[in-house]
Amino acid sequence: MAFVPLWFILITILWTGFFVLEGFDLGVGMLHAAVGKDETGRRAVINTIGPLWDGNEVWLVVAGAAIFAAFPGWYATLFSGFYLAFVLLLVALILRGVSFEYRGKNPERRWRQTWSALLVVASLLVPLVIGIALGNLLSGTPINSHQEYAGSFWDLFRPYPILAGVTLVAICLMHGGTFIAMKTDGAVRVRAGRVARRMAPVTALLVLAFISWTHVQAGGGAFLNPVELLACIAVIAAGFLAWDRREGWAFAATALTIAISVVAVFVDLYPRVMVSSINPAYDLTVHNTASPPYTLKVMTVVALVLLPIVLGYQAWSYYVFRKRITGETFRPQPTRTAAPVPVPTTPGPATTGPGAQHRRGWGLPGGWRRPRGPRR
Amino acid sequence: MRTDLARWQFAFTSINHFLFVPVTIGLAVLTALLQTAWYRRKQPEYLRLTRFFGTLLTINVAIGVVTGLVQEFEFGMNWSSYSRLVGNIFGAPLAMEGLAAFFLESTFLGLWLFGWDKLSRRVHLATIWLVAFGSVLSAAFIMAANSWMQHPVGYVRNPVTHAPELNDIWALFTNPVFVWSYAKVVLAALVTGAAVMLAVSAWQLRRGGDRAVFGRSARLALVVLVPAILLAMLVGDELGVIEAKYQPMKIAAAEAQWTTCQPCSFSLIQIGGGNNDHTPTQLLSIPHLLSLLATNHWNGKVIGMSPLQAQYAARYGAGNYVPDVFIQYWGMRVMAYLAVVVVLVGLWGLWLNRRRKLATSRRFLWVATWMVILPFLINTAGWLLTESGRQPWIVQGIMLTKNGLSPSVSATELWISVIVFVLLYGTLGTVDLLLMLRYSRKELGPAPPGSDTDTDKPVPAMLY
Numbered sequence: 022m023a024f025v026p027l028w029f030i031l032i033t034i035l036w037t038g039f040f041v042l043e044g045f046d047l048g049v050g051m052l053h054a055a056v057g058k059d060e061t062g063r064r065a066v067i068n069t070i071g072p073l074w075d076g077n078e079v080w081l082v083v084a085g086a087a088i089f090a091a092f093p094g095w096y097a098t099l100f101s102g103f104y105l106a107f108v109l110l111l112v113a114l115i116l117r118g119v120s121f122e123y124r125g126k127n128p129e130r131r132w133r134q135t136w137s138a139l140l141v142v143a144s145l146l147v148p149l150v151i152g153i154a155l156g157n158l159l160s161g162t163p164i165n166s167h168q169e170y171a172g173s174f175w176d177l178f179r180p181y182p183i184l185a186g187v188t189l190v191a192i193c194l195m196h197g198g199t200f201i202a203m204k205t206d207g208a209v210r211v212r213a214g215r216v217a218r219r220m221a222p223v224t225a226l227l228v229l230a231f232i233s234w235t236h237v238q239a240g241g242g243a244f245l246n247p248v249e250l251l252a253c254i255a256v257i258a259a260g261f262l263a264w265d266r267r268e269g270w271a272f273a274a275t276a277l278t279i280a281i282s283v284v285a286v287f288v289d290l291y292p293r294v295m296v297s298s299i300n301p302a303y304d305l306t307v308h309n310t311a312s313p314p315y316t317l318k319v320m321t322v323v324a325l326v327l328l329p330i331v332l333g334y335q336a337w338s339y340y341v342f343r344k345r346i347t348g349e350t351f352r353p354q355p356t357r358t359a360a361p362v363p364v365p366t367t368p369g370p371a372t373t374g375p376g377a378q379h380r381r382g383w384g385l386p387g388g389w390r391r392p393r394g395p396r397r
Numbered sequence: 398m399r400t401d402l403a404r405w406q407f408a409f410t411s412i413n414h415f416l417f418v419p420v421t422i423g424l425a426v427l428t429a430l431l432q433t434a435w436y437r438r439k440q441p442e443y444l445r446l447t448r449f450f451g452t453l454l455t456i457n458v459a460i461g462v463v464t465g466l467v468q469e470f471e472f473g474m475n476w477s478s479y480s481r482l483v484g485n486i487f488g489a490p491l492a493m494e495g496l497a498a499f500f501l502e503s504t505f506l507g508l509w510l511f512g513w514d515k516l517s518r519r520v521h522l523a524t525i526w527l528v529a530f531g532s533v534l535s536a537a538f539i540m541a542a543n544s545w546m547q548h549p550v551g552y553v554r555n556p557v558t559h560a561p562e563l564n565d566i567w568a569l570f571t572n573p574v575f576v577w578s579y580a581k582v583v584l585a586a587l588v589t590g591a592a593v594m595l596a597v598s599a600w601q602l603r604r605g606g607d608r609a610v611f612g613r614s615a616r617l618a619l620v621v622l623v624p625a626i627l628l629a630m631l632v633g634d635e636l637g638v639i640e641a642k643y644q645p646m647k648i649a650a651a652e653a654q655w656t657t658c659q660p661c662s663f664s665l666i667q668i669g670g671g672n673n674d675h676t677p678t679q680l681l682s683i684p685h686l687l688s689l690l691a692t693n694h695w696n697g698k699v700i701g702m703s704p705l706q707a708q709y710a711a712r713y714g715a716g717n718y719v720p721d722v723f724i725q726y727w728g729m730r731v732m733a734y735l736a737v738v739v740v741l742v743g744l745w746g747l748w749l750n751r752r753r754k755l756a757t758s759r760r761f762l763w764v765a766t767w768m769v770i771l772p773f774l775i776n777t778a779g780w781l782l783t784e785s786g787r788q789p790w791i792v793q794g795i796m797l798t799k800n801g802l803s804p805s806v807s808a809t810e811l812w813i814s815v816i817v818f819v820l821l822y823g824t825l826g827t828v829d830l831l832l833m834l835r836y837s838r839k840e841l842g843p844a845p846p847g848s849d850t851d852t853d854k855p856v857p858a859m860l861y
Contacts, residue, residue, distance in 0.1 A: 072507030075462065079503050083495035085469055090492040093484020100473025100480075101803035107474055108814045112821060115463040119825055122459035126832055168481075170805045312485035313555075313562045320489060327496040335500070338508050341515050 024317035028091040029294075029307050031324055033287040035087055037280045039080035040189075043147075044279045045272075046074045048197015050117060050144025051190075054137050056201055056212045063137065065346050066213075067121065069204040072342050074121060076335055078114075090320050094168055094310030095294045102162065102170025103154055106177055110154075113146035145190060152189030155283075156182030159238050159290050161298035168305060181234055185286075188224075188231040192256075192279045195220040199263060199272040206347045214263070217271060221260035228256040228278065232285060239289035248288050252281040400799045402811040403475040406818065408784070410467050412777055413822050417461035417829075419776055422536060422583070423590015424454040425529040429522075430617060436522050442610045450594060450614070451510075451525075452836050458506060460829050467818070475811070479791050479801030486552055486563040487542050494538030502531030536582050537570075544575035546792045547783070548643040561795055574643060577636040578783075584629035585779070588739065589772040591622035595746070596769035597837040599762040604838075612756040615765075619750060623743040630736055634690060640786075641691040641699065644793060646709070646718060647786030648691055649702045650725035653677055659698035661687035666730075671723045675703070713794070720788040728782035735771045735778075742768050 049070050057063030070077075089096040100107055116139045124136035160181040163172040198217030202210050232249045245253070259274035290296075294310060297303035311317065428450050435443030469491065472480050480488070505527040512521055545551075551568025552561040569575065595618035598611040641648040653670035654661065663686035664670075670677025688697035702719050709718040742764055749755045787793060791801040 068511075072511035074507075075458075076500065076504035076507055078462075079495060079499045082466060082469060082499055083492065085473075086488065086492040086495045089469075089473065089480065089484050090488030093481050093488055096473045096484060096488070097477035097481040097803075100470060101475070101477035101805050104474055104803075104806050104810050105813065107470055108817055111467055111470055112817060114466055115821060115825070118463040118466075119459050119828075122455065123828060123832065126456070126836070167804075174810075312488070316485040316489055316563045319563070319566045320492060323493050323496060327493075331496065331500045331504075335504055338504050341508060341512060 024314060024321060025307050025311045026292075027321060028087075028311070028317055029287075029291060031321075032084065032087050032091065033284060035080060035084035036287070037283050039077070039084050040279045040283050041276050042077035042080055043074070044193045044276075045196045045200035046070050046077050047144045047148050048193040048195070049201060050140050050197075051194055052197050052201065052213070052216060054141055056198075056209060056216060058208070058212065060133065062209045063133075064125065065205055065209055066201055067124070069201060069346050071121075072338065075118075076338065078118070081114075087320075087324075091312055091317060092294060092307065092310040093312060095305055098164065098168050098170055098295060098305060098310075099154075099158075102164070102172075103157070103177060105174040106150055106154060109146065110150045113143040113150065116140075117143040117147065144193075148189040148193045149186040152186030153177055153182045155189075155286055156185030158295050159235065159286055161296035163299050164295060164297035164303050164305065165299060166303050168303070168310070171299070181238060184227070184231055184234060188227040188282070189279075191220060191224045191227045192275065192282065195224045195259065195263070196272075196275040196279055199259070199268065199275045203268040203272045204345055206345045210345075214266060214268070217263040217275075221263050224278075225256045225260050228282060229253055231282065235285055235289055241289070246288070248281060248285045252278065252285050255281050399806070399808050399811055400802055402808065402815055403802055404798065406475060406811065406815045407471060408781075409815070410464065410471060410818055410822070411784075412780065413826065414461070414464040414468055415776055415780060416773055416826075417457050417464060418536075419582075419586035419589035419772070420457045420593055421454065421461045422529075422532045422586035423588070424450060424457065424593065425525070425532050425590075426587060427590050427594055427617065427621065428454055429525045429529045430621075431614070432522055432525050434617075436518060442607075442613055445610055446614050449839075450597075453593070453597070453833060455506070455510060456829060456832050456836065460825060462503070464822070474814070475803055475806065476791070476801045477803035477805070479796060482560055482796060482801075483792060486545060486549075486561060486569075489563060489566065490538040490542040490545075490569060494535050498531045498535035498538060500531075502528055502535060505531065533583055533586075536586070537579055540579040540582055541569045541572070541575050543783075544572050544578055545569055546790075547578075547640070547787060548572060548574040549792055549795055561792075573639050574636075577632055577639055581629055581632045581636055581779075584625050584632060585772070585776055587621055587625040588629060589776065591618045591625060592739070592769050592772045594618040595622060596766045599765035600837060602756050603759065603762045603766070606840075608756045615746075615755055616750055619743060619746045619755075623740070623747055626736060626739050626743060630733075630740070633732075633736075637690050638693050644786065645700055646702065646705050646720065647725070647782075649700060649705060650720050650722045650786060651729040651782060652687055652691075652699070653722050653726045654687070654699055654701050655703050656701040657698065657704055658701065659688070660685050660696040661691070661699045663687040663690065664726075667726075670726060672719060672721065716789070716797075718789060720786050724781055724785045728778045728785070731778040732775050732782060735775050739768065739771055739775070 049066060053063050053066040057066040085096075088099070120136040120140040120143065124133055124140070127133070154177070157177050157179075160179065162170060162176060165171045195217055198213050198220055201213035202217055205213065232245065232252050236245055236249055241249075255274055255277040259271055259278050262271035262274050265271075292306045292308065293304045294307060295305040297305070312320075428447060431443050431450060432447040434440070435447055472487075505524045508516065509521065509524040509528055512524060516524065549561065550572045551563060551565035553564045554560070555562050594614055598606075598615035598618060600606075601611045602608065602615065637648060649655075652661070652664060653667065655670075655675040662682040662684040664677070664679055665681040665683060667680055667682075668678045685695055687699060688694060691697060691699050702722075706718050710716065745761060746755060746765065749758050749761055755761070789797050789799070791798040
């Protein structure tokens with residue numbers, strides 16, 4: 022039955038798309054307070070993803086719904102089994118979504134600080150919880166012969182899943198850093214670049230540890246498989262590119278890192294979708310959880326027609342908003358409690374001043390082909 | 398106990414979700430109309446209105462999206478046995494909804510909000526229409542899924558496991574319950590959006606807002622509101638006939654009709670008639686009206702709940718197949734009576750508009766402001782009628798609600814999630830309402846200087 026593996030691949034693609042796109046949104050959410058520093062900077066940082074984050078989050082909605090339609094057994098066991106974790110995830114997603122929207126709707130300082138704080142915490146929780154859940158799929162949870170989860174909330178917190186969660190948070194931070202550096206200018210850009218560079222060694226170590234442990238969890242041989250190897254190469258490349266201030270390429274490399282790390286888990290999982298720690302015979306697999314062929318056939322047609330269209334208009338929207346965002350746009354915003362701070366469009370104290378070298382960047386198309394960030 | 402908690406949670410989260418959804422759909426369409434008017438007539442009033450109501454739209458979209466996420470997760474979290482059994486059917490329209498509608502809606506909303514100075518006027522106008530189209534389309538898929546629970550079609554039983562399996566996807570979208578209830582949901586959304594626009598315009602006019610501007614939006618709202626509510630009532634009537642055919646128990650309960658009648662009179666108001674009282678005291682009733690509503694025939698027959706209960710028990714085994722009659726009876730009446738009030742207020746407004754007194758009649762403006770509450774009550778009553786009327790089934794004739802529950806979720810976990818959602822929704826609902834009020838009462842942004850084509854500066858409130 023060819024539709025079953027095809028749907029596993031499609032779901033892998035949907036989750037990968039979610040992490041690549043929402044990954045930097047989450048990083049931006051976590052970093053916006055620190056990297057933005059003042060109100061003008063924070064608004065500039067948030068507005069780098071302003072038109073995009075909602076569309077990115079739909080990838081999660083679709084990934085969840087695709088599991089529901091294609092593998093109802095997997096959806097049922099996963100969502101009811103990891104119950105409280107998903108409650109926490111929903112709370113974080115809800116707070117994140119509304120803080121984007123509500124934060125700018127009231128100029129009071131306390132209002133903005135509250136939503137900023139919620140945005141930071143919620144953006145941290147989302148990759149942490151999803152990472153822990155993802156880790157648990159592979160490392161195994163107590164699933165009984167009726168395909169039901171028989172453990173408790175605390176059973177989810179074991180070393181490997183926690184490492185998966187922490188690694189995902191780290192990649193999102195670095196991914197967000199490279200994204201902000203690529204999409205802003207001035208002091209914000211400098212600070213974001215610095216975050217990406219400082220996160221590079223930490224992220225690299227975490228990804229290497231995570232990939233090795235994933236390999237062991239999956240019971241692989243002495244050598245890493247090509248996907249696992251690629252993840253390691255991508256994260257190291259991302260580190261070097263960030264250090265070399267090649268912003269566009271660094272972003273591409275962090276995107277690749279997060280994509281391949283997720284793909285690695287799914288590759289090592291297949292054909293299982295949730296491992297049972299009680300008995301390998303109770304493992305949920307693509308075969309014992311899949312919908313009947315007719316549903317998969319219908320959904321294949323729908324997905325193959327619609328996904329390219331979706332990718333097309335999402336790409337167009339990225340193209341429309343390709344320009345770097347500066348604080349300029351936000352300066353006229355009157356605030357009652359805090360006077361707007363001058364916009365750091367000129368290099369701040371962290372740069373070498375007007376004499377900073379601007380070498381031509383190379384590679385990525387459109388507005389991304391910009392001078393590299395100034396050297397510190 | 399667990400069933401009750403899960404049901405309360407679903408009722409609470411879905412009723413809340415549907416406070417925001419119709420505002421989003423309705424305002425998206427109305428905002429698109431305003432922008433079209435600006436695009437064609439180039440009057441700056443329409444541009445100011447587009448931006449004003451666009452801001453209200455975005456405040457709502459955010460919370461509509463996140464509460465929708467809860468709905469999607471809830472099927473798996475609380476109703477895993479249901480999801481496992483019918484996911485291959487029910488999950489399909491849900492996945493299509495995401496692929497076809499949510500991507501469209503959210504991506505183009507971003508383009509519309511942030512694209513004022515980046516897109517040409519024509520393309521920018523297209524983006525708001527795609528937002529409106531996406532939101533109307535999303536309702537189609539979720540209503541197809543819901544209608545399948547009311548009247549399952551397009552499936553066969555697996556010969557071995559006896560589980561229902563999808564065998565005809567088109568049947569889900571040609572299901573008569575779907576066709577009529579979808580039309581009704583879209584019309585209800587237009588009514589809700591128009592009522593919000595009318596109320597905000599009326600409030601502004603009462604406070605000396607610009608008549609040239611808010612007179613226009615009040616007129617547009619009325620022109621959409623009156624036909625939409627009249628059509629919604631007609632569609633609702635036809636839906637009643639269809640439901641009487643496929644879910645006779647729902648309609649019998651909505652009329653508190655315990656015994657079979659022919660012809661049947663419609664009870665306008667009565668005392669008693671609940672689940673433990675089979676002989677209600679009629680205070681007012683209209684002869685033949687129920688026959689007409691439920692069957693489209695002057696002397697149509699409506700089977701009572703007691704014979705239906707006997708029929709169901711014989712077919713599906715012993716058990717109670719009667720829904721909560723109190724909710725059904727009053728849900729139906731709240732919905733119908735309040736709709737009549739909306740129609741009357743709408744006609745009053747149109748009459749004033751003809752006499753060119755719409756922007757000045759203080760009495761009407763006061764009534765129109767407060768009327769905004771009614772569509773929300775009507776929508777909630779309508780959903781209670783539909784969903785509570787299906788009980789005790791989660792899928793009519795296929796699975797009982799109590800059997801759809803997640804076996805692995807404890808009562809404690811359900812309590813935790815109920816409390817978390819109630820607190821979170823309570824807080825966010827309040828914040829949303831305050832923000833809506835704040836922005837509704839905001840003075841309109843200044844007219845764009847110079848020509849009517851000046852769109853260079855985005856309105857700050859629209860940025861984050």
